[in-house]
Amino acid sequence: MSRNLAILLAAGGSLALLLGAWGFQYIGGLAPCPMCLWQRWPHMGAVAVGVLAYGARPAILPVIGALMASISGVIGIYHSGVERGWWQGPSTCAGGGDISGMSPEDLLAQIMEAPLVRCDEVAWQMLGLSMASWNAVASFALAGLWLYAATRPSPK
Numbered sequence: 001m002s003r004n005l006a007i008l009l010a011a012g013g014s015l016a017l018l019l020g021a022w023g024f025q026y027i028g029g030l031a032p033c034p035m036c037l038w039q040r041w042p043h044m045g046a047v048a049v050g051v052l053a054y055g056a057r058p059a060i061l062p063v064i065g066a067l068m069a070s071i072s073g074v075i076g077i078y079h080s081g082v083e084r085g086w087w088q089g090p091s092t093c094a095g096g097g098d099i100s101g102m103s104p105e106d107l108l109a110q111i112m113e114a115p116l117v118r119c120d121e122v123a124w125q126m127l128g129l130s131m132a133s134w135n136a137v138a139s140f141a142l143a144g145l146w147l148y149a150a151t152r153p154s155p156k
Contacts, residue, residue, distance in 0.1 A: 003062070003152035004054055010065055010145035011050020014043040014072075017138055024131070030123055034090065035079040039135050042072035046142070057154045066146035069139045076136030083122050083130050 021040060024030040032040075046068040053061035082089035122130040129137070 001148070001152075003149045003154065006145050006149035006152065007050055007053050007062060007065070010062075010069070010142050010149060011047050011054070013138065013142045013145065014046040014050070014069065017135060018043050018047070021131075024124065033123075035075065035082065036132070039072050039075045039079065039132065039139075042068040042075070043139075046072075046146075053149070059150060059154055062146045062150035066143045066150065069143040069146055073136045073139030073143065076132045076134075076139060079132035080130060080136060082120050083132060085120070089120050 018040060021032070021036070025032055046065050049061055049065040049068060053065060078087075079089075081087050124131050126134065
């Protein structure tokens with residue numbers, strides 16, 4: 001397998017994971033918790049690295065792609081451990097938005113209507129593994145593809 005094909009497969013794998021997560025979110029109505037969102041950012045970075053690395057000479061780019069995929073995998077392992085009660089997760093979640101000018105009643109209504117998404121509950125699983133666990137497995141496989149690409153000769 002050539003360097004460019006490995007890069008294409010690795011970056012395409014990250015893109016597929018992102019599309020799957022967005023599909024679960026926007027089509028399936030499964031809102032992500034904060035840790036789910038954390039796992040997406042490195043994949044976005046890996047896709048960007050794939051665009052830069054495809055056909056490029058810098059040998060460091062596939063290594064950066066492997067690092068991005070590995071970071072998402074590590075977050076996935078951490079999230080899986082939180083889901084299974086192996087360790088404590090984050091104690092708070094970040095909120096956002098401008099609440100100035102809202103009445104207390106409007107603010108309370110907004111809070112009550114917001115979906116509660118917990119990081120310590122498995123929202124979906126297949127074959128005994130949660131979405132976070134599957135992300136970890138796939139991310140480390142993609143990191144292996146990136147490292148394989150790093151060992152192949154750069155295009156001339």
